[in-house]
Amino acid sequence: MAEILVLVDHLDGTVRKPTLELLTLARRLGEPSAVFLGPGAGAAAETLGRYGAHKVYVVDAPEVEDFLVTPAVDALAQIAESAGPAAILLPSGPDGKETAARVALRLESGLITDAVDITAGEDGRPVTEQSVFAATYQVTAHITQGIPVITVKPNATAPEPAPVTPEVEKWDVAFGPAATTVKVLSRTPRERGDRPELTEADIVVSGGRGVNGAENFAVIERVADVLGAAVGASRAAVDAGWYPHSHQVGQTGTQVSPQLYLAAGISGAIQHRAGMQTAKTIVAVNKDKDAPIFELADYGVVGDLFQVLPQLVEEIERRRS
Amino acid sequence: MKIVVCVKHVPDATADRTFTEDGTNDRGSVDSLLSELDEYAVEQALRIVESGVEAEITYLTVGPDDAKDALRKALAMGGDSAIHVSDQDIEGSDAFGTSLVLAGAIERHGFDLVLCGMASTDGTMSVVPALLAERLGVPAVTHLEELTVEDGTVTGRRESDSATVRVQGALPAVVSVTDRSGDARYPSFKGIMAAKKKPLETLDLADLGIDTERVGRTGARSAVDTAARRPPRTKGEIVAADGTGDAGLAAFLTAKKFV
Ligand SMILES: Cc1cc2nc3c(=O)[nH]c(=O)nc-3n(C[C@H](O)[C@H](O)[C@H](O)COP(=O)(O)OP(=O)(O)OC[C@H]3O[C@@H](n4cnc5c(N)ncnc54)[C@H](O)[C@@H]3O)c2cc1C
Numbered sequence: 001m002a003e004i005l006v007l008v009d010h011l012d013g014t015v016r017k018p019t020l021e022l023l024t025l026a027r028r029l030g031e032p033s034a035v036f037l038g039p040g041a042g043a044a045a046e047t048l049g050r051y052g053a054h055k056v057y058v059v060d061a062p063e064v065e066d067f068l069v070t071p072a073v074d075a076l077a078q079i080a081e082s083a084g085p086a087a088i089l090l091p092s093g094p095d096g097k098e099t100a101a102r103v104a105l106r107l108e109s110g111l112i113t114d115a116v117d118i119t120a121g122e123d124g125r126p127v128t129e130q131s132v133f134a135a136t137y138q139v140t141a142h143i144t145q146g147i148p149v150i151t152v153k154p155n156a157t158a159p160e161p162a163p164v165t166p167e168v169e170k171w172d173v174a175f176g177p178a179a180t181t182v183k184v185l186s187r188t189p190r191e192r193g194d195r196p197e198l199t200e201a202d203i204v205v206s207g208g209r210g211v212n213g214a215e216n217f218a219v220i221e222r223v224a225d226v227l228g229a230a231v232g233a234s235r236a237a238v239d240a241g242w243y244p245h246s247h248q249v250g251q252t253g254t255q256v257s258p259q260l261y262l263a264a265g266i267s268g269a270i271q272h273r274a275g276m277q278t279a280k281t282i283v284a285v286n287k288d289k290d291a292p293i294f295e296l297a298d299y300g301v302v303g304d305l306f307q308v309l310p311q312l313v314e315e316i317e318r319r320r321s
Numbered sequence: 322m323k324i325v326v327c328v329k330h331v332p333d334a335t336a337d338r339t340f341t342e343d344g345t346n347d348r349g350s351v352d353s354l355l356s357e358l359d360e361y362a363v364e365q366a367l368r369i370v371e372s373g374v375e376a377e378i379t380y381l382t383v384g385p386d387d388a389k390d391a392l393r394k395a396l397a398m399g400g401d402s403a404i405h406v407s408d409q410d411i412e413g414s415d416a417f418g419t420s421l422v423l424a425g426a427i428e429r430h431g432f433d434l435v436l437c438g439m440a441s442t443d444g445t446m447s448v449v450p451a452l453l454a455e456r457l458g459v460p461a462v463t464h465l466e467e468l469t470v471e472d473g474t475v476t477g478r479r480e481s482d483s484a485t486v487r488v489q490g491a492l493p494a495v496v497s498v499t500d501r502s503g504d505a506r507y508p509s510f511k512g513i514m515a516a517k518k519k520p521l522e523t524l525d526l527a528d529l530g531i532d533t534e535r536v537g538r539t540g541a542r543s544a545v546d547t548a549a550r551r552p553p554r555t556k557g558e559i560v561a562a563d564g565t566g567d568a569g570l571a572a573f574l575t576a577k578k579f580v
């Protein structure tokens with residue numbers, strides 16, 4: 001069966017959920033092989049095998065952590081040249097997209113970014129689906145040249161296990177001069193709270209300018225915690241310094257596709273919509289009945305978020321007890 | 322030193338954008354402007370010069386005739402000159418075709434630093450800076466929120482989804498900046514007037530020695546099969562806050578099994 005390469009996204013060896021989604025999609029096209037860069041492959045191999053990776057290529061070289069993006073390009077391009085896969089899948093995100101673009105250029109391949117779904121076409125080659133123009137259009141496309149290189153957005157599919165015992169292959173990459181040109185001087189991990197990650201969460205509760213202050217975000221967090229949700233924010237709230245940029249939802253922030261998106265004190269500007277319009281269910285709380293966010297909402301409450309949200313928490317807790 | 326800022330003329334993102342019948346972005350249907358995300362790159366170029374680095378700033382765009390408007394807008398903010406690459410055969414290019422043309426024009430002009438925005442507001446692929454660096458054979462220091470250029474290097478800060486990373490590369494390099502790198506200035510009246518007199522060179526593919534087969538629709542490496550407007554989300558139930566516990570919202574969330 002055709003080999004499909006999947007670039008693994010991991011944090012110190014802990015495989016992140018989007019990678020499991022990629023492995024699940026890859027099985028529609030052929031037999032997935034994972035490409036694992038950096039230390040920690042031991043524990044990861046088991047997880048990758050559980051989601052159907054028949055093979056794990058491991059590149060445990062210091063270059064991968066000491067330099068930006070290009071070591072991954074060398075690794076992936078060299079493995080692809082030798083393995084001759086039927087497709088290469090990577091997680092969408094700044095690093096994944098850059099890696100994908102460079103790999104495609106080196107392999108003289110075509111590239112599709114930000115796919116939200118992949119299926120096998122009539123000839124078995126991948127057909128992608130993308131949401132474009134702030135998610136107002138749905139586009140299907142295919143690659144016409146070389147090995148298809150595709151980046152996939154988080155939440156494109158639900159990860160499904162298909163356990164196998166993977167063959168682990170250590171791979172020595174011959175790093176070219178471009179691999180070591182952009183040095184990582186320091187890396188400060190961001191503090192990870194107990195809440196789910198924005199891109200991976202089933203529910204996202206977001207606050208905007210209407211939250212009106214950093215300390216008021218506690219109101220949003222309360223709702224998030226009672227629903228087991230991640231916290232998001234509009235750019236207006238982030239620019240005001242009320243919440244960290246890593247939580248920004250939208251065109252220049254994170255694009256989420258959760259089961260439920262609850263927007264409070266957010267007007268629904270096109271750039272914000274670009275990051276949340278594909279949510280399954282949208283709920284809005286806004287004191288302006290004409291706010292554009294209501295056009296998208298499956299359920300909307302016209303009112304003051306400082307009244308509506310605490311009451312919602314109370315009501316949910318009452319229903320649960 | 323030579324700074325080249327790549328800018329794109331894009332359909333207004335707040336307008337209703339559509340596709341042409343052959344599946345490319347229909348640029349004729351709405352007003353276009355300088356991509357807002359490229360304004361941040363223009364701003365950083367100007368700040369580098371203002372910080373005392375001796376440099377000449379040139380804007381570069383690839384696009385149809387009216388793409389000149391994006392160059393004039395950038396020149397009105399500041400900077401010295403502009404290059405417009407325009408050719409019938411470029412129409413329909415993907416990121417590979419576009420980056421080939423940009424790289425050709427950059428090499429012809431000469432460069433120490435190429436500045437780009439983090440993505441275009443229409444294509445949103447975010448891959449042109451990396452492709453340019455790959456083609457030009459120079460470092461790509463991308464997605465910077467903060468940068469300094471000194472002693473032949475560019476150093477900056479970038480936010481990955483799990484960490485803050487400080488990175489450094491030697492010039493010549495390609496750099497992209499995010500919308501958090503610093504607010505872009507508005508052109509002054511004087512700036513707008515001055516822009517009209519600044520040199521603007523127009524080039525075509527022959528000037529760059531680029532084979533027409535490698536760009537446009539023929540050179541594109543992917544093809545759109547279908548483009549359909551997503552069914553508009555149907556507006557749901559909108560209720561006034563009832564002030565008595567918003568049982569309606571809680572009931573909705575319970576019915577959808579979120580509670
Ligand atoms: C290139 C570019 C990229 C951008 N990228 C992004 C992006 O990634 N993400 C993003 O979010 N934006 C982005 N923006 C900005 C976007 O255009 C909007 O400015 C921003 O989304 C507005 O945020 P907001 O809805 O919180 O604020 P506003 O538009 O000011 O809306 C605030 C809302 O809160 C309501 N409100 C106020 N008080 C209360 C209350 N007590 N109770 C209930 N409701 C209340 C108001 O009625 C109003 O509707 C981008 C813009 C540009 C140009």
